[in-house]
Amino acid sequence: MSDLSRVRSVLFVCLGNICRSPLAQGVMEELSAQRGVRSLLTIESCGTGAWHVGEPPDPRTVEVAQRNGVRLSSRARQLAPATDFARFDLLLAMDRRNLSSILRAGCPEHKALLFRTFDPIARADPENDPWNLEVPDPYHGGPAGFDDSFAMVHRTVQAMLDEMFAQDTTEGP
Numbered sequence: 001m002s003d004l005s006r007v008r009s010v011l012f013v014c015l016g017n018i019c020r021s022p023l024a025q026g027v028m029e030e031l032s033a034q035r036g037v038r039s040l041l042t043i044e045s046c047g048t049g050a051w052h053v054g055e056p057p058d059p060r061t062v063e064v065a066q067r068n069g070v071r072l073s074s075r076a077r078q079l080a081p082a083t084d085f086a087r088f089d090l091l092l093a094m095d096r097r098n099l100s101s102i103l104r105a106g107c108p109e110h111k112a113l114l115f116r117t118f119d120p121i122a123r124a125d126p127e128n129d130p131w132n133l134e135v136p137d138p139y140h141g142g143p144a145g146f147d148d149s150f151a152m153v154h155r156t157v158q159a160m161l162d163e164m165f166a167q168d169t170t171e172g173p
């Protein structure tokens, strides 16, 4: 489902659910609130792995978010195939490994996409290299990786919201 105009529930998926997907969740919560459409949306995140279940986001993720005006409130949880595939219109994987994991777990193909499918910079890339559509895992790298993740996540979520609410930009009466 790459037409976003009918999408109202989104599950962001990464590996540990402490870096990339909680950042995407927090950024979408914040930007949708700024647009007055927060209450129209269901926004969650999860990991395909279980190592960090119950933990808050990585401190480096919390820091980059905070520095950019975004407060993160999620706790890590693992993908729940029995309910998540029905509850969400779209599951957005941060990298190709995450995408194959959710497909292997039974996610309907029309609901599973790489998050950066909606990145305006990646979309404009004439080479269209599918590897460019990943948000690289920043967990084992230095602080610059977290700034890069934030920039990709922020511009991609903005573009998604533009497309989701192209017609209807308010919650109305």
Ligand code: 4NP
Pocket (backbone or CB within 6 Å): 014, 015, 016, 017, 018, 019, 020, 021, 047, 051, 137, 138, 139
């Ligand atoms: P994330 O990053 O998938 O963006 O949350 C990672 C967090 C933890 C691990 C790997 C990636 N880990 O191996 O524990």
